[in-house]
Amino acid sequence: MTTFDLDNDSLRDLNGRLHGDPPAKVKVTNAGGRHSVAVGVDADIEISIDGHVGYYCAGMNKQATIRVNGNAGPGVAENMMSGVVDVSGNASQYAGASAHGGTLIIRGDASSRCGISMKGIDIVVAGDVGHLSAFMAQTGHLVICGNAGDHLGDSLYEAIIFVRGEVGELGADCIEKEMRPEHYARLESLLGAAGLDFDPKEFKRYGSARKLYHFNIDHADAY
C-alpha cells in the first residue's frame, strides 16, 4: 500500500504516479476538496481516497477501482471508460457525465444532471438524484433507489432508468415502461454489484418513447 497525504504530497505527484507504473494499492488521505484527484488512471489497481473531493475526481477512469470515503464535487467519474468508482457520501452535479463504461456507485444522494449524456456506464445511486438526470442519456443504466428530481430522462436515447421512489416530473420523451424479467434480472445484478439490498420489485423502469430522436414523416411539412 502506497499512501499519498495531500496535505504534504502534491496532487501532481499523485496523478503522475498513477499514470506511470502505479502500485496495486494506493491510499490518498486529506483529499480536502482538491480537484482532479485520481483522474485519467488506466490500470487495474485499487485507490482509496479519504476525505471529500472537489471537481472531476476519477474522471476518465479506465480499469481502476476508486473508492471515495466522503463526498464528491462536480463531475465525479466524468467520461469513465471502465472500472468502478464508489462514493460513500453525496455527489455533486453531473456525476458520471458522458461516461462510456464501468460502474459508478453513489451511496448518498447525487445532485442535478446525474448521468447526463451517459454512453454505457452503469450508475447506482442509493439515495436521490437531482433535476435533469440522465438528460440525453444514450446507453447504460441509471438506478435510483430514492427519488428523482424534475425532468428525469429528458431527450433520452436508449439508456434505461430504474427508480424506486417518486419522480418529480418526467422529461420530454421519457416514459414509464413495463418491467420484464430481463429488467428484473439486470437490476438485481446492478444492485448486487453495489451491495444494496433493495427489492427489484419496488422499482419502475423508464425509457425513451423514441418520438423525439426519430424523424417523423408526418411532420415533413414543418421543415
Place this chain on the structure above:
Amino acid sequence: MCGIVGIYYKNKKLQGNLGASLAAMLVEMSDRGPDSAGVAVYRDPVDSGHLKVSLFSASEYDWESLKSELESQSGQDIEYARHATHALFTVPNNGFDAVAWILATHPELRLMSAGSSIEIYKEKGLPQEFVRQFDLQQFSGSHALGHTRMATESAVTTEHSHPFSTGLDLCLVHNGSLSNHNRLRQSLRNCGVDIRTDNDSEVAAGYLMWRLREGDTLEQALERALLDLDGFYTLAIGTKNGFAVLRDPIACKPAIMAETDDWVAMASEFRAIAQLEGVEHANVWEPAPATVYAWGGQ
C-alpha cells in the same frame, strides 16, 4: 466564475477566529476569482443612536477632515478607523442623516455599507493581497461573507467588486451572470433605487433592496427574485444576524454548505470549507435549486 464563502458562528466563543477562518477560505477561492476580493464582516454592533458607515476612496483621502466636517454638522464627536483604502466611520443616527449628507456633499466617496454591525471592505487584486492589506486575520465577529471575483460582465474596479450593500446591515455576493440586468436596472432606477455601476450583481442587490423597501421579508424578496432574476446565480445574502443562500432553478453555479454544533458555512467549493476547524465532524450537503436557506434570522 467567482468564489463565494460565508461563515456564521453558532458558538459565540469562536467569534475571535472569524478573520483567520474567513481569510483562509477566501485565499482558497483565489483560483475562482483572482481579480478582486471583498468581505462583509458583522461585528461590534453599535447602539441604535449610531450607524457604522464604510467608505471607500479611490485615491489618498483626508479622512481627518471628513471627521471634522461630520463633527461640525452633527455637533457630536465622531470616531473612525482606517482600513487600507476604506474608512469605517461611526456616525450619529438621530436627527442628522450622516449617510445622506456624505453622499450629497462628497461625491468622490463611495458608500460601501451602512448599518449597526456590517462592515464591507473590497479591493482589486489577489485575495491574498486583500487579506494582507486589510489585516483580515485580526478581525473577529459573529458572521461574514466573502467573495473572490473573476469578472465576466463588467470592469475590474473596486466599485464593481462584491459584496454589494443592499440596505442597512444587508449585503449580497453573487457567482454567476444575470441576463436581464440591463432592463431590470432601468426598472429599478425608475423606482428610485440607486444603482451606480453596470455590474449585473449590483442589480440583484438593488432588486433585493427595492423588495425589502416595498415591505417584503428577506425570504419573500428571495422567493420573488426567483421569478424576476433571469440567469445563473448562487447568491449569499448577509443579514444583521446571519446569512441566506439562494441558487437559481438550473443550479449550474456550485454551492456547498456545512454545519457543525459550532458553525454554519457555505462556499462555492468544499475546499474552502475544509479550512475550518472541526470540519471533519461537519454535516456537508449541497443546497437544492430554487430553495431559500437562512441562518440566524434577519
